[in-house]
Amino acid sequence: MAETNTSKFPIYAVIVTVVFKLLFLLTHYIQEDAFITWRVAQNLLDYGVIGFNGDTKISASTTHLYVFVSYLFNLVFGKEHFIEPLLIFNSILFTIGTLLLSHLVLKNPWHKAIFIFLIGILPPAIKISILGMEYGILFFLEMILLYYGFHKGKKWVLTLLPVLIMFTRIDTVIFLGIIFLVDVFWNRKIRWNYIFGGILGVLCTVAFNWFYFGELVNNTITAKKLLYEQSFTFQQNVNYFLVSFGNFWGMLKVPGNFNPVTIIVLIFELLCFIYLVRQRQNRNYFLWIIFMFGWAKQIVFISQKSLFDWYYWVPQLLLFVPVLIFVLEQKVKRNLWLSLLIVLYILPMMAFQTIHSIATGNGEWNYRRTIGLFLNTYEKDKNQWILLEPAGYVPYFSGLKTIDEVGLVDKQIQGEIKKDKKNYWINTVKNRKPKYLLSYKNLYEGTNAEALYYQSHYKLLKEFRVKDHLNSDNKILEKIYHLKPSGTDYNLYIRID
Incomplete structure (x- = not known):
């Protein structure tokens, strides 16, 4: 045609x-x-x-x-x-x-x-x-x-x-x-x-x-x-x-x-x-x-x-x-070629993306967004600072001023990276004293000076765990959530002095 x-x-x-x-x-x-x-x-x-x-x-x-x-x-x-x-x-x-x-x-x-x-x-x-x-x-x-x-x-x-x-x-x-x-x-x-x-x-x-x-x-x-x-x-x-x-x-x-x-x-x-x-x-x-x-x-x-x-x-x-x-x-057996492409590749790819989107959407929207919403309700003063990574969902939904680990949204941390790349995180905390810290790890672990500093100046406010967001009334969705759990466990700390 x-x-x-x-x-x-x-x-x-x-x-x-x-x-x-x-x-x-x-x-x-x-x-x-x-x-x-x-x-x-x-x-x-x-x-x-x-x-x-x-x-x-x-x-x-x-x-x-x-x-x-x-x-x-x-x-x-x-x-x-x-x-x-x-x-x-x-x-x-x-x-x-x-x-x-x-x-x-x-x-x-x-x-x-x-x-x-x-x-x-x-x-x-x-x-x-x-x-x-x-x-x-x-x-x-x-x-x-x-x-x-x-x-x-x-x-x-x-x-x-x-x-x-x-x-x-x-x-x-x-x-x-x-x-x-x-x-x-x-x-x-x-x-x-x-x-x-x-x-x-x-x-x-x-x-x-x-x-x-x-x-x-x-x-x-x-x-x-x-x-x-x-x-x-x-x-x-x-x-x-x-x-x-x-x-x-x-x-x-x-x-x-x-x-x-x-x-x-x-x-x-x-x-x-x-x-x-x-x-x-x-x-x-x-x-x-x-x-x-x-x-x-x-x-x-x-x-x-x-x-x-x-x-x-x-x-x-x-x-x-x-x-x-x-x-x-294809002029010969075009329908066969097209059917094979759709059945063997297009549909499996779309099915994979569907599962990926459902699971990741749960991990991002239903989980990570929850951290931002919690902070938005908990902290009314939006001029307070939080140090975290990454700088997407949590800063957006919390409304707090943000220092991110990479320095995408705050240039001052880049100065700390240039001075002492190994210890830039703790140095930023000491120098700028953000009210909130959101970390992948337990900052209290260990007996070194860093752990002692966190224990003295910050308390654990709330734990956020991926496993707590893998449930659904819809059993199919719940299976997908467990098949591909998405997100990272976080600990939220608040400054006490």
């Missing part, structure tokens, strides 16, 4: 996919870091300052554009009701992005519709849509750039979109750079509008950081590098890669350094890509872009020991695109 402008199948697929994925809102699985961005947005609303603790400026969020979008949703819907509309908005934008991607790589409207739905229910797509991170907007902007800028040739898109993309995440320079390299190699010419847009994007992002925050890159990058940076031998790097790579290419995070599912999928993705680009179609231009970007992004981030799985969501999806195209365009 030839592509026609009148076909509504892909549009219907967008609607069905969005509605289907909204069921995942019921799991309450929202990424911890989303609450950092939303607190920054609310800090802007309350204090007129992009920060985390009152009128102190700090780029605590990894994304500037999403902070402003979250600010608008808070403004329109209110702090109590903005989350669901924003998650729906993210899901709609991401799914429209898959529609634009389908226009770039497929011709048959039915194929596009199936492509949109199948890619939309893969684990990374569900997480991009529902977990509250900035990747729904980012994917939408990236696909607009490819479709309207490089497919339709809109010069204003080539100039404006790199600015918006860079302002969403600074690491998108990898995506923009891969597009430039493929475009120059493919067309043997330079698009100066795009060059100008890229330069403008870098300048706008860096200038905003410098003039507003007094730094060239986001504080989140500086903080993570400062705390997590380590020296590895060659053998340690090899071992690290072997342990880590299986978590990213296969869409399924499993422990250990051998994941046969990941290896099979990786090989199949490569074979499908090679098969498609040998057909010498115009879409090869876009296949090269998305496939090279997928590999480049994953290799760069794995080499930098970046284990946060959200860095890999978009590359995971883009690397899987050739598989879907290959299966959809």
Whole structure:
């Protein structure tokens, strides 16, 4: 069937996919870091300052554009009701992005519709849509750039979109750079509008950081590098890669350094890509872009020991695109190929994500959020400080001023890390005397000076245990909670002097 402008199948697929994925809102699985961005947005609303603790400026969020979008949703819907509309908005934008991607790589409207739905229910797509991170907007902007800028040739898109993309995440320079390299190699010419847009994007992002925050890159990058940076031998790097790579290419995070599912999928993705680009179609231009970007992004981030799985969501999806195209365009036994793909991979992946979302949503929303709600009720003075890690749910729902272990939301702790990395936690407690400490471990254990200090100046206020939140009236949910318990045991301490 030839592509026609009148076909509504892909549009219907967008609607069905969005509605289907909204069921995942019921799991309450929202990424911890989303609450950092939303607190920054609310800090802007309350204090007129992009920060985390009152009128102190700090780029605590990894994304500037999403902070402003979250600010608008808070403004329109209110702090109590903005989350669901924003998650729906993210899901709609991401799914429209898959529609634009389908226009770039497929011709048959039915194929596009199936492509949109199948890619939309893969684990990374569900997480991009529902977990509250900035990747729904980012994917939408990236696909607009490819479709309207490089497919339709809109010069204003080539100039404006790199600015918006860079302002969403600074690491998108990898995506923009891969597009430039493929475009120059493919067309043997330079698009100066795009060059100008890229330069403008870098300048706008860096200038905003410098003039507003007094730094060239986001504080989140500086903080993570400062705390997590380590020296590895060659053998340690090899071992690290072997342990880590299986978590990213296969869409399924499993422990250990051998994941046969990941290896099979990786090989199949490569074979499908090679098969498609040998057909010498115009879409090869876009296949090269998305496939090279997928590999480049994953290799760069794995080499930098970046284990946060959200860095890999978009590359995971883009690397899987050739598989879907290959299966959809089979002329012999297409239904068999498609059925095998759905039964052996798509449905198991979705089932895994469903269980993961239910269990993790329980551990985050029903457990970790409880700690914040307890503190919100217990401590009425919101100018009191708490030292903890991570800085998402508990600070957001408690409303307390926050020092996080990494220094994402508070720069002063970075000074302690620079002075004495081994003892920075206890030194921060002694110097700043936060009223509350939330720790993974029992601070009273041992007979050393640290334990004695905690025993003298802090008392245990409350214990929070994951096992206490694994019950449900629904027996199926309870089995899932016990199958994959999510969360960390905490001890909450309060200063007594």
